[in-house]
Each structure stands twice: as C-alpha cells, then as structure tokens.
Amino acid sequence: xxxxxxxxxxxxxxxxxxxxxxxxxxxxxxxxxxxxxxxxxxxxxxxxxxxxxxxxxxxxxxxxxxxxxxxxxxxxxxxxxxxxxxxxxxxxxxxxxxxxxxxxxxxxxxxxxxxxxxxxxxxxxxxxxxxxxxxxxxxxxxxxxxxxxxxxxxxxxxxxxxxxxxxxxxxxxxxxxxxxxxxxxxxxxxxxxxxxxxxxxxxxxxxxxxxxxxxxxxxxxxxxxxxxxxxxxxxxxxxxxxxxxxxxxxxxxxxxxxxxxxxxxxxxxxxxxxxxxxxxxxxxxxxxxxxxxxxxxxxxxxxxxxxxxxxxxxxxxxxxxxxxxxxxxxxxxxxxxxxxxxxxxxxxxxxxxxxxxxxxxxxxxxxxxxxxxxxxxxxxxxxxxxxxxxxxxxxxxxxxxxxx
Numbered sequence: 141x142x143x144x145x146x147x148x149x150x151x152x153x154x155x156x157x158x159x160x161x162x163x164x165x166x167x168x169x170x171x172x173x174x175x176x177x178x179x180x181x182x183x184x185x186x187x188x189x190x191x192x193x194x195x196x197x198x199x200x201x202x203x204x205x206x207x208x209x210x211x212x213x214x215x216x217x218x219x220x221x222x223x224x225x226x227x228x229x230x231x232x233x234x235x236x237x238x239x240x241x242x243x244x245x246x247x248x249x250x251x252x253x254x255x256x257x258x259x260x261x262x263x264x265x266x267x268x269x270x271x272x273x274x275x276x277x278x279x280x281x282x283x284x285x286x287x288x289x290x291x292x293x294x295x296x297x298x299x300x301x302x303x304x305x306x307x308x309x310x311x312x313x314x315x316x317x318x319x320x321x322x323x324x325x326x327x328x329x330x331x332x333x334x335x336x337x338x339x340x341x342x343x344x345x346x347x348x349x350x351x352x353x354x355x356x357x358x359x360x361x362x363x364x365x366x367x368x369x370x371x372x373x374x375x376x377x378x379x380x381x382x383x384x385x386x387x388x389x390x391x392x393x394x395x396x397x398x399x400x401x402x403x404x405x406x407x408x409x410x411x412x413x414x415x416x417x418x419x420x421x422x423x424x425x426x427x428x429x430x431x432x433x434x435x436x437x438x439x440x441x442x443x444x445x446x447x448x449x450x451x452x453x454x455x456x457x458x459x460x461x462x463x464x465x466x467x468x469x470x471x472x473x474x475x476x477x478x479x480x481x482x483x484x485x486x487x488x489x490x491x492x493x494x495x496x497x498x499x500x501x502x503x504x505x506x507x508x509x510x511x512x513x514x515x516x517x518x519x520x521x522x523x524x525x526x527x528x529x530x531x532x533x534x535x536x537x538x539x540x541x542x543x544x
Contacts, residue, residue: 145217148328149320154217157210158321161243164203169296171196180448187527190404190445193261197254201267204247211240223315234349235301241350242295249288256281258443262406269406276409278441287357294353387420388505388540395538397435402529403445410442410449419540421470421505423498429470431479435463454521460487465494479509488518494534507538 144151150158175192179185222229254263255271257278263269274280309317319325397412414436421429437457442449450457467481476497483492496509511534515521521528 145220146328147218147221149220149326151217152323153213154210155321155323157206157213161203161206161210164199164206165243165295165299168196168199168203169292172292180445186445186448187404190261190527194264194404197250197261198264198267200247200250201263204244204251207240207243207247211244220320223309223317224313231301232305235298235305238294238298238349239302242291242298245350246288246291246295249284249291253281253284253288256284258409262404283357286360287354290353290357290360294349387418387543389543390417390419391539391541392416395540396536398535399440399442400533400535401442402531404527408443408445410440410446412436412439413441414439421498423500426470426472426477430468431465431470431481432467433465437461437463454486456486460485465492467494483513483518485513485518486520490517494536496536503542505538505540505542507536507540509536509538510534 142151143153145154171192175189175196178189178192180189222232251263251267252271252274254261255269255274256276258276306318309315316326397415398409399412400407400409402408412435415434417431417433419431421431437455437460438450440446440450440455440457449455452458455463463483463485465479465481465483467479469480471478471480473495476495479494479496481492481494482489484490492511492513494509494511496507499506513532513534514530515528515532516523516530
C-alpha cells in the first residue's frame, strides 16, 4: 500500500486525511445545530452547553489544522486523473474547490468570532483564545459569527453535492472513483488520461460562489442588526437618571464598568451598559467624600450567556433591577484610596470595600478601581464552582469632570 499519490489513485496519507476530516465534519455539523438549540434555564444546562461549545470550537480548529495539512500535502503530490471529463469534470472540480475553501474558511471565521468575543466557552489546549489584530469587540464578533454561519451553508451544500457525486460514480457509472479514496480498494491499471477537467473554469465558478457567500454575510448581518436580533439592548431596566452638576460628573463615553468571572476555568468579561454615580470626592477633605452608585442589572452584556447571567438563577434582574453601592467613608491607603460602604446586589446588602486610584488634570479626574465580589455572599448562583467561579472581579475605569 503506497503512502503517496500517483496519477491514478490517492496514497494512504491523502486517504487518511480525507476520511478523518470527513468524520470530524460530520460530527461537528449536527453538534452545532444541537448545541445552539439547547436551553440555558439552569446552571447545569449552562455548564453542559458551554462544554459542548468548547468541544465544537476545539474540534473545529482541529479540522482547520487537518485541512491546511491536506492542502500542503496536495501541493507536493500528483493529483489523480479524473475518470470522466466535460461538464461533469468541471462540476466535480468546482465542488472540490468549494469544499477546500469552506473547510478552511468555516473554522477560521469561527476562531475570529471567538477571539473577538469575551472568552465564553474557551477553546481547549493547544489552541489560544486570542488572535493577532482581532479586537475584543461585540460588533466584530457578531459579523464573523454570521460569516461562520454562511460558510457553514456553503460547506453543507458542497458536501452534499460531493457525496451525491460519489454515489453516482458507485451506483450509476460503476467505476472506481470511490475506490481510489479507500485504502487498499484500488488496483492501478495504467488508465488513459481523461479529458481535461477545465480547472480554470472550475476555479472561476468556485470563486464566484465564495463571492456570493461574502455578499450574503454582509446582507444577513445588516438584516440581523436592523431586526434587533444582533446585539439588541437587554430588556428589563429603565434608563438610569443622570446626576446633577455638584461634585464630579462622569463622562460615560470615556468610562467603563466591567466584571470578570471564571467560566470552566477561563475568564469571561462582560460590561454594564447602564450605570451612573453621584460622587463627591476631595483629596483634601476625605471626611466629606461620598459615593452613591447605581447599576442596571439587565444592561449586562456577558458574551452568549447574558440572559442566563441576569436570569433568576443568578443576578435575577426581574426581581432586583439595580445594584447599588453607597459609601460615605473614603480613606487613603499606601497605593491610593478605599471607598468603604454597602453593596446591595440581588436583594442582599453586605459591607464592601472598593480600592481605587485617583488622578486629576485640569479639573478632569481619572479613576481606576478594582475589587472582588464573593457571589455566594449575595446568594448569586449555586454553591457549585466547577462551572462558574465564586469570585467575580469588578473593574471600573472612570473619567469625570468637575461639576459646574
């Protein structure tokens, strides 16, 4: 049994790459549909869905690696001659180009989609969570998620046509096309060359279909945005009031409020879109400083588990629409300051200390704060930390102007 290709048949290396890739794709396609439809009403359901997403992503990148290896192998190997020519050869070659394109593009686009999101369902070793030049941006993630879906349609279509062609050769033509891809099933017989396959025409057709897929990505993405199916604002929280001009007025456009949790051992970062604070702070009069902050729980954007995070099992935004932090005791520390007060979250009020740094330039304040919340102290989620970590990191970056 030969390892390399000949002008008549594929070698064992090419055959193993083909069937391994095919098996993984046939596993991934139904898995993708199944996991997408799974509910996330309970913590156990979230854990199961996240695990399946991680499996899907990791196996998908394995397919990408195999596909690249297969292309590199094909570049240095002869391609067996087609057993028929004409329009059928043109169609077969076109479908092969489409398959190669989709098998590489689909997992690559999915990887970019993952890299642009905030870490939900981590990719397992040895693949990384980030990619060069890919920012953590929900809009970028959503676009490449749409592209991943569109290339999936191209992959399914070309795969079905590929299978139909193989069945035709086996059942109708009764030739040895299929045997050439089965280890040990083909016996070389010095076949005469078949008519030319029309490789240039096939490549042009494949490129045209890929171009249509790219156009479809833009169209579907815009439709999702227009219909509110992509990054629609979370419902259930009224817009928070703006505080009047005494003390410091927060510049919301230059400020962020983020949390980070451990999901299956990997960090997942989310942000609150609706929050504000009334702040009176003077480094020369700490005894008169105070903070009164309010956060709209339903404004949390936490990758694909936003609705679960604000649901009844966790933050319960329906029953407790806001979280508040009130402090009238600010003290200086070796590294900056601490605001000591009461945090009310999910209906539970507990003492809380928030360390922060403060810098002022031309009546503009720059504040960086980092704290840690024990979610079980506030009755958020279950005691099981195998899926969701117990500690929730809080990171606040604020720019503010002195009130007029």
